[in-house]
Amino acid sequence: MKNYLEFEKEIKSLEEEVDNLKSPFGAEGISEVxxxxxxxxxxxxxxxxxxxxxxxxxxxxxxVARHEDRPRANYYINKIFNQFTLLSGDRYFGDDKSVIxxxxxxxxxxxxxxxxxxxxxxxxxIERNFGMMRPEGYRKCIRLMKLADRFKIPVICFxxxxxxxxxxxxxxxxxxxxxxxxxxxSMSLTVPNISIIIGxxxxxxxxxxxxxNKVIMLENSIYSVISPEGCAxxxxxxxxxxxxxxxxxxxxAKDLLKLGIIDEVISEPLGGAHRDPELIAGDIKHSIxxxxxxxxxxxxxxxxxxxxxxxxxxxxxxxxxxxxDLNDMGLSYKETIFRKIISHIYKNKLLYxxxxxxxxxxxxxxxx
Numbered sequence: 001m002k003n004y005l006e007f008e009k010e011i012k013s014l015e016e017e018v019d020n021l022k023s024p025f026g027a028e029g030i031s032e033v034x035x036x037x038x039x040x041x042x043x044x045x046x047x048x049x050x051x052x053x054x055x056x057x058x059x060x061x062x063x064v065a066r067h068e069d070r071p072r073a074n075y076y077i078n079k080i081f082n083q084f085t086l087l088s089g090d091r092y093f094g095d096d097k098s099v100i101x102x103x104x105x106x107x108x109x110x111x112x113x114x115x116x117x118x119x120x121x122x123x124x125x126i127e128r129n130f131g132m133m134r135p136e137g138y139r140k141c142i143r144l145m146k147l148a149d150r151f152k153i154p155v156i157c158f159x160x161x162x163x164x165x166x167x168x169x170x171x172x173x174x175x176x177x178x179x180x181x182x183x184x185x186s187m188s189l190t191v192p193n194i195s196i197i198i199g200x201x202x203x204x205x206x207x208x209x210x211x212x213n214k215v216i217m218l219e220n221s222i223y224s225v226i227s228p229e230g231c232a233x234x235x236x237x238x239x240x241x242x243x244x245x246x247x248x249x250x251x252x253a254k255d256l257l258k259l260g261i262i263d264e265v266i267s268e269p270l271g272g273a274h275r276d277p278e279l280i281a282g283d284i285k286h287s288i289x290x291x292x293x294x295x296x297x298x299x300x301x302x303x304x305x306x307x308x309x310x311x312x313x314x315x316x317x318x319x320x321x322x323x324x325d326l327n328d329m330g331l332s333y334k335e336t337i338f339r340k341i342i343s344h345i346y347k348n349k350l351l352y353x354x355x356x357x358x359x360x361x362x363x364x365x366x367x368x
Contacts, residue, residue: 003068007052007060011271014045049271056220058246058255062228064220065199069274071281073115073158073198074100079281080288081106081113087144089136093173096137098129098165101144103153107289112148114141114209115158118199131200132165135178138208142178142185145193152300154292155186155193157209162227164205182208187307190300194291196284197221197253197262198273213307214291215261217253218280219268223261224251260314264291 004012021038056064064070077084081104088095100115116133119125148155164170164179186193186209195212201223210223217223224231231245232238250256253265266283269276295303345352 005060005063005067007063011045011048011052014041014048017041018045046270049275053220053271057243058222058249058252059228059243061220061252062222062242062246064272065222067272067274070199071273071277072120073117073160074120075277076158076198076281076284077104077113077115079278080285081111084113088140090139090143092139093136096129096134096140097127098131098133098161099137099141101140103148106156106285107292109292110151110153111292112144112153112155113158114144114155116161116205116209118160129165131161132163133161133205133208134165134167134170135173135175138164138178138182141209142182145185145189149189149191152191154191154295155189155212156288157193157195157212159195159197159201159206159210159223160199161202161205162200163203164208179204179208183211186211187311188304189307190304192292192295192298192303193307194288196266196288197223198284202227211307211311213295213303213310214263216264216266216287216291217256217262218266218273218284219253220272221253222251223253223256224249263310 002012002015018038018041021034021041077100084102084104086100086102088101090096098117100113100117102113103110104113105111116131117128118131119128145155164175166175183204192214193212194214194216195210197206197210197215197217199218199221200206201210201217201221203225206223215223226234226249228242228246228249228251229239231249232241235241235245250259253262256262257265264287266280266287269279273280295306298306
């Protein structure tokens with residue numbers, strides 16, 4: 001059974017109408033199927049989908065990212081990769097079912113695949129803890145990322161989580177430390193790592209695996225430090241103001257690409273990824289292969305530097321870059337000319353202030 005969001009009521013009624021038209025059994029028994037009417041109604045559905053999904057606000061995109069029918073990590077792993085071998089356990093405590101990890105092949109190349117999995121139905125969602133990873137999940141990922149780094153195998157991560165699990169057991173087993181260590185491990189890899197946000201990219205639970213050379217988002221996915229409801233509860237003490245929070249947080253793929261937080265947006269089929277999972281899986285596969293090939297001629301030092309410079313540039317006009325001096329392995333910060341002028345004026349504000357007063361006094365004496 002299809003699930004519909006609140007803003008899809010008209011689409012739901014039209015699709016129900018198409019289903020009725022396709023049935024040869026009417027009120028008066030078996031009747032002829034009106035193919036022209038079905039075609040016209042389907043065109044109307046497509047137009048309505050196009051109109052609706054081209055004008056989604058940030059909160060509506062959040063709802064689409066959480067859609068029950070949206071393809072999960074397990075689906076993409078089975079569709080995109082060959083000979084996937086599942087690996088389990090962190091060698092300390094146990095196995096975390098909310099993350100799927102193992103090695104597989106794509107384009108005849110070995111890759112490590114890590115996928116945060118929410119589950120498909122109620123039972124699997126409970127088993128997967130709704131995609132909220134515990135410390136043992138992050139430690140499992142760290143163990144496998146270090147193994148991939150040792151054997152020069154690229155890392156592919158599928159991000160889909162509302163956040164790391166905040167339960168008391170997780171806190172007792174070192175949740176914060178596990179997340180921090182996962183970020184450190186992701187940032188220190190000398191092999192390319194690519195993260196694809198396929199649904200929700202929530203809080204440190206997502207950042208722990210999304211500290212990558214390339215961060216890619218599906219068109220209707222979200223990526224933020226907190227959920228819109230959580231943000232609204234903190235700022236306004238009112239979770240009903242989720243729309244305002246979502247707009248202010250700039251959590252959509254379009255906004256994040258503009259801010260330089262992510263590197264690429266993959267367009268979704270009309271009506272969202274859940275309406276054509278095979279098509280979006282093919283697009284994701286093409287993007288992964290393209291990005292892996294872009295690092296083929298990079299040395300391990302260059303892969304590491306690429307990732308470091310990418311994150312240092314976020315939030316800065318020009319960002320940090322390597323020195324042109326080959327003997328200098330450090331980074332230098334480049335400012336725009338405008339920022340240099342403003343900085344120079346600020347440092348010499350007393351001098352320029354005195355010059356300004358003399359100029360104004362001379363101007364006044366000439367006039368009067």
